[in-house]
Amino acid sequence: MIEAEGLTKEFDGFRAVDNISLNVPAGQVLAVLGPNGAGKTTTVRMLTSILAPTSGWARIAGYNVVEHPEQVRASVGVLTEQHGLYERMKSVEYLDFFGEVYHLSREVRRKRALDLMERFGLSFALEKRLGEYSKGMKQKLALVRAMLHNPPVLLLDEPTSAMDPQSAKQVRDAIVELEGEGRTFLLTTHNLTEAQQLADTIAVIRHGRIIAHGTFEELAQRFVGDPLMEVRISGKLNGTTKEIADVVQVEESGDDWMRYRTNNPTVTNPALLRRLTGLGVDVITLSPVQRTLEDVYLQIVKEDEEQGANPDDNSR
Numbered sequence: 001m002i003e004a005e006g007l008t009k010e011f012d013g014f015r016a017v018d019n020i021s022l023n024v025p026a027g028q029v030l031a032v033l034g035p036n037g038a039g040k041t042t043t044v045r046m047l048t049s050i051l052a053p054t055s056g057w058a059r060i061a062g063y064n065v066v067e068h069p070e071q072v073r074a075s076v077g078v079l080t081e082q083h084g085l086y087e088r089m090k091s092v093e094y095l096d097f098f099g100e101v102y103h104l105s106r107e108v109r110r111k112r113a114l115d116l117m118e119r120f121g122l123s124f125a126l127e128k129r130l131g132e133y134s135k136g137m138k139q140k141l142a143l144v145r146a147m148l149h150n151p152p153v154l155l156l157d158e159p160t161s162a163m164d165p166q167s168a169k170q171v172r173d174a175i176v177e178l179e180g181e182g183r184t185f186l187l188t189t190h191n192l193t194e195a196q197q198l199a200d201t202i203a204v205i206r207h208g209r210i211i212a213h214g215t216f217e218e219l220a221q222r223f224v225g226d227p228l229m230e231v232r233i234s235g236k237l238n239g240t241t242k243e244i245a246d247v248v249q250v251e252e253s254g255d256d257w258m259r260y261r262t263n264n265p266t267v268t269n270p271a272l273l274r275r276l277t278g279l280g281v282d283v284i285t286l287s288p289v290q291r292t293l294e295d296v297y298l299q300i301v302k303e304d305e306e307q308g309a310n311p312d313d314n315s316r
Helices: 040-047 069-075 091-101 106-119 135-147 165-180 192-198 216-223 265-278 293-309
Strands: 002-011 014-024 029-033 055-060 076-079 153-157 184-188 201-206 209-214 228-234 250-253 257-261 282-288
Touching: 002 040, 014 040, 014 055, 014 184, 014 201, 014 209, 029 192, 040 055, 040 153, 040 184, 069 076, 076 135, 091 106, 091 135, 106 135, 135 153, 135 165, 165 184, 165 192, 184 192, 192 293, 201 293, 209 216, 209 293, 216 293, 228 265, 265 282
Parallel strands: 029 184, 029 201, 076 153, 153 184
Antiparallel strands: 002 014, 002 055, 201 209, 228 257, 228 282, 250 257
16 A cells, blocks of 8 residues: 655755655554654655655555656545644634545535544534644644545654643544554654554664664564563572573573573473472562563664664674
């Protein structure tokens, strides 16, 4: 549903997007992460036929973004950082206007507008002028506008920014529900916890290049390493770590806890429990230490910075 190959954009000799390739199947969420100025917005503008690429190509729902811009825009819903809301209008008037732009019949655009306003908890504000909306309400209304023509692809830039926790959860729940219906999402966000919850795959972009791409587990394995396990016991370890050295290599430990890595927990963990039991050690808990997307992201950026500082190092 979202395809790109060698997508590149230059402005007066400055390369804002550098040879990006993507392939997002129907019913999946791709989260694109990166600092401001990394090239995320320029990429989205090319995917929506607003900017023509300098080189490479992209397709949305099978339509080439250069050759078929009208079909692309009919197939995609976009939530941008700048909403461009007409603040003197009431929401029903505003959505009716955009429904007409999308050539929806009066009955269809009215029904979709009311259904979406209810889904995002905005039914109470139908007769309010948009200038009276809070930041979070405006964000949700912009999302309603993006979904009004029922597009198969949604490109969302910071979809839950400025929202209270309840509103943000409504949006996340809607994304999960729409993904289950076969919708495809490209999501740009600085909220790494949200990206980890929602994304099937993650791309990290820096200086216009994708420097890492994969599932969270793939990226965690590549950049952080094997899962880290933690054991907590009743009493003190004393010399126990030496007694289990042939089973696991302990990385960290305290009086009553220790941590180790394993690439095969289904084998290593039972073996460790048997050894500890045999040594008379009472285990209270054995659990994985949670790996977060923040940890993985920071390591990805760190390695890319090191790669930039050592351009002749091609070990990665």
